[in-house]
Amino acid sequence: MQRVEPYPMASLDCPIPSVGASLNPYIKTRDEVTRIRKDLHSHLQVHDGSELVFLSLANPSGPIKSQTPTTITGVRKAYLDALRAHSASQARYDALKADLASLAESKSSTSAVPVVSQPSVNDCHVPMLRQREKRRQLQLIDRTYVAVTTTGAASIDGHLDDIVRQQAGDLPTLLSKPPANLSEKSNVEAQILKLKKTVLSVRRSVDALAAGNSGDRAISVPPARTGGEALGLQSALNELTGWMEQRLAVIGDADAKSQAIGVTEVSNAHAASGGVSLDDIAASYRDYLVARQRTIYTTSSTPLTFRPASFSVALENGTSTRHQLRSPANTILPYLDGLTSAKHEELCLFQESSFLRRQIAASESETQRLLARLADESHLVHPGISKARSWTTAAAEASNATKEVALQRLQNGESSTGAAAQVLQGVRNVPEYLRQSTTRSM
Known part of the structure; x- marks a missing residue:
C-alpha cells in the first residue's frame, strides 16, 4: 500500500x-x-x-x-x-x-388483556362454566321479574295450564280421531246391520230357489221389458220384501207358548173358522219366489236397442244368460259396492294417519335427542336445553365476545405497528446522524 x-x-x-x-x-x-x-x-x-x-x-x-x-x-x-x-x-x-x-x-398486552396463568384445563374452564351458569340463572330470574312486574298479579293468579297454553299454544288434534261428519251420523252402524240382514235374507231365498224342484226351474222367462215395467216390478219387489220382514219380525216377537202350538191344531182352527190353510200359504210363497225371480232378471238384464228375432232364442239362452247376470245382492242393494269401497278407503286412511303419526313422533324424538346431545357437548348452553331460543341467545353472546376480543387485538396490533414504524424511522436516521458526526469530526 x-x-x-x-x-x-x-x-x-x-x-x-x-x-x-x-x-x-x-x-x-x-x-x-x-x-x-x-x-x-x-x-x-x-x-x-x-x-x-x-x-x-x-x-x-x-x-x-x-x-x-x-x-x-x-x-x-x-x-x-x-x-x-x-x-x-x-x-x-x-x-x-x-x-x-x-x-x-x-406492557400494552398486559394492560389490554390481563394474563391469567393456566396450570390446568380444570382450573381454567370449570370456573368459567360455573360463572356462565350463574349468569344464565340471573338472566332468567331477571326476565321473570320483568314479566311479573309488567303483567302484574294476572300472571300469578292464572293457572299453570293457561300459562303454558299462552306460551306454547294449544295442543294439536290427534290424527287418529275420526272426522266430524262420521260422528254426526250415529245411525251408520244400524244401517250397515240392516243391510247385512237384507243380504242374508236374499241369499237364503236364492239358496231356496236353487234347491227347488225341477218344475220351478222350468219356469219360462219372459223377455226384457221396458223401463216403466221394470220400475213397477222393482216397487213390487220392495213391497214384498217389506212384508216378509214384517212377517219375520212378528214370528221373532211371538211368545214361547204360541211357538209350542202344533201345526195340526193351527190347521184345524183355520179350517173351522174358514181361514187360510197351510197349502194356501205354500202356494203364495211359491208365487212370491217366482215374482222375485222375474224381478231380479228384469232389473239385472240390459235393455235391448233392437227387437229380438224370436222368443224361442231367448228361451234357449235363458240358462246361459242367468249365469252371466250380477249377483242378487248387488241387484237388490245397488249401493253395497260403494259402501264397501268407502269402508275400505276409510280403513286405509286410518292406517296412513297412524303411520304418519308414528313417523312424526319418531322425528320429534330424534330431534330432541340430537338437541340434548349437542347441549351436553357444547359449552355455550346449559346441559339439557332443547329450546332454539337458548341457542340463539348463546350464539349472540359468543359472537359479541368474539367481536370484542378481535377489535381489542386489532387495536393492539395497530399500536404495535405504529411503534414499529417509529423505531424503523429512527433506525433509518442513524446512518445520516453518523455521517454528519463523522464529517464534523473530520
Whole structure:
C-alpha cells in the first residue's frame, strides 16, 4: 500500500500556522477518502478472510478481528479501531432497541388483556362454566321479574295450564280421531246391520230357489221389458220384501207358548173358522219366489236397442244368460259396492294417519335427542336445553365476545405497528446522524 501524501490547503489556510500544519495530514478530499476506504477494504479482505462486502460506517458487514495486524499503523489503525467501536456500539444499540420494543409490547398486552396463568384445563374452564351458569340463572330470574312486574298479579293468579297454553299454544288434534261428519251420523252402524240382514235374507231365498224342484226351474222367462215395467216390478219387489220382514219380525216377537202350538191344531182352527190353510200359504210363497225371480232378471238384464228375432232364442239362452247376470245382492242393494269401497278407503286412511303419526313422533324424538346431545357437548348452553331460543341467545353472546376480543387485538396490533414504524424511522436516521458526526469530526 502506497503512502498518501497530504493534500495542500491552498484555498483553506488556517490562521494559525502550527494548527494548520498539524491538521493538514488529516484533511482529505472526497475522492481520496473513497480511495482510502477501498484500499482498507481490500487489505482487510486479504488479512481477515471476510466476504467481499462494501464497507460503510453505518453497517459494516462480516466479523472484525479484535487484534490489529502489525502492518497497519497510523491513520489506518485508528480507522480500524473506529470501525470496531462503531460495530460494537451499533450491536448494543440494536439490543437495547429490541429490549425496549419487547417491554412496550408486553406492557400494552398486559394492560389490554390481563394474563391469567393456566396450570390446568380444570382450573381454567370449570370456573368459567360455573360463572356462565350463574349468569344464565340471573338472566332468567331477571326476565321473570320483568314479566311479573309488567303483567302484574294476572300472571300469578292464572293457572299453570293457561300459562303454558299462552306460551306454547294449544295442543294439536290427534290424527287418529275420526272426522266430524262420521260422528254426526250415529245411525251408520244400524244401517250397515240392516243391510247385512237384507243380504242374508236374499241369499237364503236364492239358496231356496236353487234347491227347488225341477218344475220351478222350468219356469219360462219372459223377455226384457221396458223401463216403466221394470220400475213397477222393482216397487213390487220392495213391497214384498217389506212384508216378509214384517212377517219375520212378528214370528221373532211371538211368545214361547204360541211357538209350542202344533201345526195340526193351527190347521184345524183355520179350517173351522174358514181361514187360510197351510197349502194356501205354500202356494203364495211359491208365487212370491217366482215374482222375485222375474224381478231380479228384469232389473239385472240390459235393455235391448233392437227387437229380438224370436222368443224361442231367448228361451234357449235363458240358462246361459242367468249365469252371466250380477249377483242378487248387488241387484237388490245397488249401493253395497260403494259402501264397501268407502269402508275400505276409510280403513286405509286410518292406517296412513297412524303411520304418519308414528313417523312424526319418531322425528320429534330424534330431534330432541340430537338437541340434548349437542347441549351436553357444547359449552355455550346449559346441559339439557332443547329450546332454539337458548341457542340463539348463546350464539349472540359468543359472537359479541368474539367481536370484542378481535377489535381489542386489532387495536393492539395497530399500536404495535405504529411503534414499529417509529423505531424503523429512527433506525433509518442513524446512518445520516453518523455521517454528519463523522464529517464534523473530520
